[in-house]
Amino acid sequence: MSEVNAEIARFDLLVDAAWPAPGRAEDGGWVYRHAGGVTKRANSVLPLGERADLPEAVDRAERFYAGIGQPCVFSVGMGASPGLDDELGRRGYRLVDPTLVMTSPISGDEAAVGAAVEDRPSERWLRTWWSVDGGRHRDTGEGPARTWGERILGGVPAGYVLLEEGAVGRGVPQGRWLGIYCMAVEPHARRRGLGAAVLRTLLAWGWQCGADSAYLVVTEANGGARALYEREGFAVAGRYHYRVRS
Incomplete structure:
Protein backbone atom coordinates (compact mmCIF):
# COMPACT_ATOMS: atom_id res chain seq x y z
CA MET A 1 0.00 0.00 0.00
CA SER A 2 1.39 3.43 -0.93
CA GLU A 3 1.92 6.11 1.72
CA VAL A 4 -1.05 8.04 0.31
CA ASN A 5 -3.32 5.01 0.46
CA ALA A 6 -2.07 4.16 3.95
CA GLU A 7 -3.09 7.63 5.13
CA ILE A 8 -6.53 7.29 3.55
CA ALA A 9 -6.89 3.82 5.07
CA ARG A 10 -6.60 5.38 8.53
CA PHE A 11 -10.10 6.71 8.03
CA ASP A 12 -11.44 3.16 8.31
CA LEU A 13 -10.25 3.14 11.92
CA LEU A 14 -11.26 6.74 12.66
CA VAL A 15 -14.81 6.12 11.46
CA ASP A 16 -15.01 2.84 13.37
CA ALA A 17 -13.87 4.57 16.58
CA ALA A 18 -16.19 7.57 16.14
CA TRP A 19 -19.27 5.44 15.38
CA PRO A 20 -18.65 2.48 17.69
CA ALA A 21 -20.84 -0.59 17.35
CA PRO A 22 -21.88 -1.84 20.81
CA GLY A 23 -21.48 -5.43 19.61
CA ARG A 24 -18.03 -6.47 18.38
CA ALA A 25 -16.20 -9.72 17.73
CA GLU A 26 -12.76 -10.14 16.17
CA ASP A 27 -11.33 -12.63 13.70
CA GLY A 28 -7.72 -11.88 12.85
CA GLY A 29 -7.66 -8.32 11.53
CA TRP A 30 -11.40 -8.31 10.88
CA VAL A 31 -14.06 -6.96 13.23
CA TYR A 32 -17.67 -8.14 13.14
CA ARG A 33 -19.79 -5.16 14.20
CA HIS A 34 -23.46 -5.28 15.13
CA ALA A 35 -25.92 -2.77 16.58
CA GLY A 36 -29.44 -3.99 16.02
CA GLY A 37 -29.30 -3.16 12.32
CA VAL A 38 -28.94 0.61 12.89
CA THR A 39 -26.66 1.88 10.07
CA LYS A 40 -24.49 -0.33 7.86
CA ARG A 41 -21.47 1.32 9.45
CA ALA A 42 -22.22 -0.32 12.79
CA ASN A 43 -23.58 -3.57 11.31
CA SER A 44 -20.85 -4.73 8.97
CA VAL A 45 -17.49 -6.43 8.83
CA LEU A 46 -14.51 -4.09 9.07
CA PRO A 47 -12.06 -6.23 7.06
CA LEU A 48 -8.55 -4.85 7.48
CA GLY A 49 -5.18 -6.38 6.67
CA GLU A 50 -3.82 -9.25 4.60
CA ARG A 51 -5.70 -12.56 4.81
CA ALA A 52 -4.09 -15.75 3.55
CA ASP A 53 -7.37 -17.53 4.37
CA LEU A 54 -9.63 -15.06 2.56
CA PRO A 55 -12.40 -17.44 1.36
CA GLU A 56 -12.56 -19.17 4.75
CA ALA A 57 -12.60 -15.80 6.52
CA VAL A 58 -15.61 -14.73 4.45
CA ASP A 59 -17.31 -18.04 5.28
CA ARG A 60 -16.79 -17.43 9.01
CA ALA A 61 -18.18 -13.90 8.75
CA GLU A 62 -21.27 -15.20 7.00
CA ARG A 63 -21.82 -17.79 9.73
CA PHE A 64 -21.41 -15.16 12.44
CA TYR A 65 -24.08 -12.84 11.04
CA ALA A 66 -26.40 -15.72 10.23
CA GLY A 67 -26.05 -16.73 13.88
CA ILE A 68 -27.35 -13.35 15.09
CA GLY A 69 -30.03 -13.12 12.42
CA GLN A 70 -28.52 -10.25 10.44
CA PRO A 71 -27.42 -10.01 6.80
CA CYS A 72 -23.69 -10.24 6.19
CA VAL A 73 -22.40 -6.83 5.05
CA PHE A 74 -18.80 -5.79 4.38
CA SER A 75 -17.44 -2.24 4.56
CA VAL A 76 -14.81 -2.08 1.81
CA GLY A 77 -12.48 0.89 2.17
CA MET A 78 -8.90 1.69 1.23
CA GLY A 79 -7.60 -0.52 4.03
CA ALA A 80 -9.71 -3.56 3.10
CA SER A 81 -8.03 -6.94 2.77
CA PRO A 82 -6.52 -7.29 -0.73
CA GLY A 83 -8.70 -9.36 -3.03
CA LEU A 84 -11.77 -9.09 -0.80
CA ASP A 85 -13.87 -6.98 -3.15
CA ASP A 86 -13.33 -9.42 -6.02
CA GLU A 87 -14.09 -12.39 -3.75
CA LEU A 88 -17.35 -10.83 -2.63
CA GLY A 89 -18.28 -9.96 -6.20
CA ARG A 90 -17.80 -13.59 -7.23
CA ARG A 91 -20.11 -14.63 -4.40
CA GLY A 92 -22.88 -12.37 -5.63
CA TYR A 93 -22.52 -9.53 -3.13
CA ARG A 94 -23.96 -6.28 -4.49
CA LEU A 95 -21.97 -3.04 -4.28
CA VAL A 96 -24.13 -0.45 -2.49
CA ASP A 97 -23.86 3.03 -1.01
CA PRO A 98 -20.59 4.26 -2.53
CA THR A 99 -19.41 6.83 -0.01
CA LEU A 100 -16.93 9.70 -0.04
CA VAL A 101 -14.51 10.61 2.72
CA MET A 102 -14.12 14.40 2.64
Whole structure:
Protein backbone atom coordinates (compact mmCIF):
# COMPACT_ATOMS: atom_id res chain seq x y z
CA MET A 1 0.00 0.00 0.00
CA SER A 2 1.39 3.43 -0.93
CA GLU A 3 1.92 6.11 1.72
CA VAL A 4 -1.05 8.04 0.31
CA ASN A 5 -3.32 5.01 0.46
CA ALA A 6 -2.07 4.16 3.95
CA GLU A 7 -3.09 7.63 5.13
CA ILE A 8 -6.53 7.29 3.55
CA ALA A 9 -6.89 3.82 5.07
CA ARG A 10 -6.60 5.38 8.53
CA PHE A 11 -10.10 6.71 8.03
CA ASP A 12 -11.44 3.16 8.31
CA LEU A 13 -10.25 3.14 11.92
CA LEU A 14 -11.26 6.74 12.66
CA VAL A 15 -14.81 6.12 11.46
CA ASP A 16 -15.01 2.84 13.37
CA ALA A 17 -13.87 4.57 16.58
CA ALA A 18 -16.19 7.57 16.14
CA TRP A 19 -19.27 5.44 15.38
CA PRO A 20 -18.65 2.48 17.69
CA ALA A 21 -20.84 -0.59 17.35
CA PRO A 22 -21.88 -1.84 20.81
CA GLY A 23 -21.48 -5.43 19.61
CA ARG A 24 -18.03 -6.47 18.38
CA ALA A 25 -16.20 -9.72 17.73
CA GLU A 26 -12.76 -10.14 16.17
CA ASP A 27 -11.33 -12.63 13.70
CA GLY A 28 -7.72 -11.88 12.85
CA GLY A 29 -7.66 -8.32 11.53
CA TRP A 30 -11.40 -8.31 10.88
CA VAL A 31 -14.06 -6.96 13.23
CA TYR A 32 -17.67 -8.14 13.14
CA ARG A 33 -19.79 -5.16 14.20
CA HIS A 34 -23.46 -5.28 15.13
CA ALA A 35 -25.92 -2.77 16.58
CA GLY A 36 -29.44 -3.99 16.02
CA GLY A 37 -29.30 -3.16 12.32
CA VAL A 38 -28.94 0.61 12.89
CA THR A 39 -26.66 1.88 10.07
CA LYS A 40 -24.49 -0.33 7.86
CA ARG A 41 -21.47 1.32 9.45
CA ALA A 42 -22.22 -0.32 12.79
CA ASN A 43 -23.58 -3.57 11.31
CA SER A 44 -20.85 -4.73 8.97
CA VAL A 45 -17.49 -6.43 8.83
CA LEU A 46 -14.51 -4.09 9.07
CA PRO A 47 -12.06 -6.23 7.06
CA LEU A 48 -8.55 -4.85 7.48
CA GLY A 49 -5.18 -6.38 6.67
CA GLU A 50 -3.82 -9.25 4.60
CA ARG A 51 -5.70 -12.56 4.81
CA ALA A 52 -4.09 -15.75 3.55
CA ASP A 53 -7.37 -17.53 4.37
CA LEU A 54 -9.63 -15.06 2.56
CA PRO A 55 -12.40 -17.44 1.36
CA GLU A 56 -12.56 -19.17 4.75
CA ALA A 57 -12.60 -15.80 6.52
CA VAL A 58 -15.61 -14.73 4.45
CA ASP A 59 -17.31 -18.04 5.28
CA ARG A 60 -16.79 -17.43 9.01
CA ALA A 61 -18.18 -13.90 8.75
CA GLU A 62 -21.27 -15.20 7.00
CA ARG A 63 -21.82 -17.79 9.73
CA PHE A 64 -21.41 -15.16 12.44
CA TYR A 65 -24.08 -12.84 11.04
CA ALA A 66 -26.40 -15.72 10.23
CA GLY A 67 -26.05 -16.73 13.88
CA ILE A 68 -27.35 -13.35 15.09
CA GLY A 69 -30.03 -13.12 12.42
CA GLN A 70 -28.52 -10.25 10.44
CA PRO A 71 -27.42 -10.01 6.80
CA CYS A 72 -23.69 -10.24 6.19
CA VAL A 73 -22.40 -6.83 5.05
CA PHE A 74 -18.80 -5.79 4.38
CA SER A 75 -17.44 -2.24 4.56
CA VAL A 76 -14.81 -2.08 1.81
CA GLY A 77 -12.48 0.89 2.17
CA MET A 78 -8.90 1.69 1.23
CA GLY A 79 -7.60 -0.52 4.03
CA ALA A 80 -9.71 -3.56 3.10
CA SER A 81 -8.03 -6.94 2.77
CA PRO A 82 -6.52 -7.29 -0.73
CA GLY A 83 -8.70 -9.36 -3.03
CA LEU A 84 -11.77 -9.09 -0.80
CA ASP A 85 -13.87 -6.98 -3.15
CA ASP A 86 -13.33 -9.42 -6.02
CA GLU A 87 -14.09 -12.39 -3.75
CA LEU A 88 -17.35 -10.83 -2.63
CA GLY A 89 -18.28 -9.96 -6.20
CA ARG A 90 -17.80 -13.59 -7.23
CA ARG A 91 -20.11 -14.63 -4.40
CA GLY A 92 -22.88 -12.37 -5.63
CA TYR A 93 -22.52 -9.53 -3.13
CA ARG A 94 -23.96 -6.28 -4.49
CA LEU A 95 -21.97 -3.04 -4.28
CA VAL A 96 -24.13 -0.45 -2.49
CA ASP A 97 -23.86 3.03 -1.01
CA PRO A 98 -20.59 4.26 -2.53
CA THR A 99 -19.41 6.83 -0.01
CA LEU A 100 -16.93 9.70 -0.04
CA VAL A 101 -14.51 10.61 2.72
CA MET A 102 -14.12 14.40 2.64
CA THR A 103 -11.57 16.42 4.59
CA SER A 104 -10.79 20.03 5.35
CA PRO A 105 -8.15 21.88 7.37
CA ILE A 106 -9.38 23.75 10.43
CA SER A 107 -7.89 27.23 10.64
CA GLY A 108 -9.38 28.48 13.87
CA ASP A 109 -11.11 31.26 11.94
CA GLU A 110 -14.40 29.42 11.52
CA ALA A 111 -17.31 31.63 12.52
CA ALA A 112 -19.41 29.81 15.10
CA VAL A 113 -23.03 30.90 15.52
CA GLY A 114 -22.84 31.02 19.29
CA ALA A 115 -24.75 27.79 19.86
CA ALA A 116 -23.52 25.76 22.80
CA VAL A 117 -21.64 22.53 22.16
CA GLU A 118 -22.90 20.04 24.73
CA ASP A 119 -21.18 16.85 25.83
CA ARG A 120 -24.31 14.77 25.41
CA PRO A 121 -27.38 14.91 23.17
CA SER A 122 -30.56 16.41 24.58
CA GLU A 123 -33.93 14.84 23.91
CA ARG A 124 -34.60 17.63 21.40
CA TRP A 125 -31.30 16.86 19.65
CA LEU A 126 -32.20 13.17 19.50
CA ARG A 127 -35.67 13.86 18.13
CA THR A 128 -34.29 16.10 15.40
CA TRP A 129 -31.59 13.65 14.39
CA TRP A 130 -33.91 10.66 14.44
CA SER A 131 -36.68 12.46 12.54
CA VAL A 132 -34.26 12.91 9.63
CA ASP A 133 -32.15 9.76 9.86
CA GLY A 134 -34.28 7.27 11.73
CA GLY A 135 -36.76 6.49 8.98
CA ARG A 136 -34.23 4.14 7.41
CA HIS A 137 -34.09 1.95 10.52
CA ARG A 138 -36.77 -0.33 11.87
CA ASP A 139 -37.17 -1.67 15.36
CA THR A 140 -35.84 -5.20 15.67
CA GLY A 141 -36.12 -8.10 18.07
CA GLU A 142 -32.95 -6.77 19.68
CA GLY A 143 -34.71 -3.62 20.85
CA PRO A 144 -36.02 -0.28 19.54
CA ALA A 145 -33.86 1.09 16.77
CA ARG A 146 -33.47 4.54 18.33
CA THR A 147 -32.18 2.93 21.52
CA TRP A 148 -29.41 1.30 19.48
CA GLY A 149 -28.68 4.66 17.89
CA GLU A 150 -28.31 6.25 21.31
CA ARG A 151 -25.95 3.48 22.40
CA ILE A 152 -23.75 4.16 19.38
CA LEU A 153 -23.70 7.89 20.14
CA GLY A 154 -22.78 7.28 23.77
CA GLY A 155 -19.89 4.98 22.96
CA VAL A 156 -17.31 7.77 22.63
CA PRO A 157 -16.90 11.35 23.93
CA ALA A 158 -18.35 13.87 21.49
CA GLY A 159 -19.81 17.35 21.16
CA TYR A 160 -23.41 18.02 20.14
CA VAL A 161 -24.81 21.14 18.51
CA LEU A 162 -28.52 21.93 18.36
CA LEU A 163 -30.09 24.88 16.59
CA GLU A 164 -33.64 25.24 17.83
CA GLU A 165 -34.85 26.05 14.32
CA GLY A 166 -34.30 22.37 13.54
CA ALA A 167 -30.67 21.43 12.85
CA VAL A 168 -28.13 19.27 14.64
CA GLY A 169 -24.61 17.91 14.30
CA ARG A 170 -22.06 15.86 16.22
CA GLY A 171 -18.29 16.28 16.43
CA VAL A 172 -15.84 13.63 17.65
CA PRO A 173 -12.33 14.81 18.64
CA GLN A 174 -9.75 12.22 17.56
CA GLY A 175 -6.32 13.71 18.11
CA ARG A 176 -5.54 16.06 15.23
CA TRP A 177 -8.79 15.04 13.57
CA LEU A 178 -12.37 16.09 14.21
CA GLY A 179 -14.97 13.67 12.87
CA ILE A 180 -18.25 15.30 11.75
CA TYR A 181 -21.34 13.12 12.13
CA CYS A 182 -25.13 13.28 12.37
CA MET A 183 -25.54 16.42 10.30
CA ALA A 184 -29.31 16.74 10.00
CA VAL A 185 -31.72 19.55 9.18
CA GLU A 186 -35.46 19.07 9.48
CA PRO A 187 -37.27 19.45 6.14
CA HIS A 188 -39.14 22.63 7.10
CA ALA A 189 -35.86 24.35 8.06
CA ARG A 190 -33.78 23.60 4.97
CA ARG A 191 -32.25 26.14 2.58
CA ARG A 192 -31.70 28.63 5.40
CA GLY A 193 -27.99 28.03 6.02
CA LEU A 194 -28.55 26.05 9.21
CA GLY A 195 -26.42 23.10 8.14
CA ALA A 196 -23.48 25.40 7.41
CA ALA A 197 -23.98 27.12 10.78
CA VAL A 198 -23.88 23.80 12.63
CA LEU A 199 -20.79 22.71 10.69
CA ARG A 200 -18.89 25.94 11.39
CA THR A 201 -19.75 25.74 15.07
CA LEU A 202 -18.39 22.21 15.26
CA LEU A 203 -15.22 23.18 13.40
CA ALA A 204 -14.58 26.11 15.75
CA TRP A 205 -15.11 23.79 18.72
CA GLY A 206 -12.81 21.18 17.19
CA TRP A 207 -10.04 23.76 16.92
CA GLN A 208 -10.45 24.49 20.62
CA CYS A 209 -10.14 20.75 21.26
CA GLY A 210 -6.77 20.64 19.46
CA ALA A 211 -7.85 19.41 16.01
CA ASP A 212 -6.31 20.97 12.91
CA SER A 213 -8.26 18.91 10.35
CA ALA A 214 -11.80 17.62 9.98
CA TYR A 215 -13.29 14.73 8.07
CA LEU A 216 -16.78 13.53 7.29
CA VAL A 217 -18.41 10.83 5.19
CA VAL A 218 -21.25 11.33 2.74
CA THR A 219 -22.83 9.05 0.17
CA GLU A 220 -22.03 9.91 -3.43
CA ALA A 221 -25.77 10.12 -4.13
CA ASN A 222 -26.34 12.91 -1.59
CA GLY A 223 -25.68 15.81 -3.93
CA GLY A 224 -27.14 18.46 -1.62
CA ALA A 225 -24.91 17.57 1.30
CA ARG A 226 -21.86 17.24 -0.93
CA ALA A 227 -22.44 20.72 -2.33
CA LEU A 228 -22.69 22.15 1.20
CA TYR A 229 -19.46 20.51 2.30
CA GLU A 230 -17.63 21.64 -0.83
CA ARG A 231 -18.76 25.23 -0.24
CA GLU A 232 -17.38 24.95 3.28
CA GLY A 233 -13.97 23.86 2.01
CA PHE A 234 -14.17 20.06 2.17
CA ALA A 235 -12.62 17.99 -0.62
CA VAL A 236 -12.73 14.28 -1.44
CA ALA A 237 -9.84 12.35 0.17
CA GLY A 238 -11.01 8.77 -0.25
CA ARG A 239 -13.89 6.42 -0.93
CA TYR A 240 -15.47 3.27 0.41
CA HIS A 241 -18.53 1.18 -0.27
CA TYR A 242 -20.48 -1.72 1.13
CA ARG A 243 -20.98 -5.21 -0.21
CA VAL A 244 -24.31 -6.82 0.63
CA ARG A 245 -25.31 -10.40 -0.12
CA SER A 246 -28.03 -10.50 -2.78
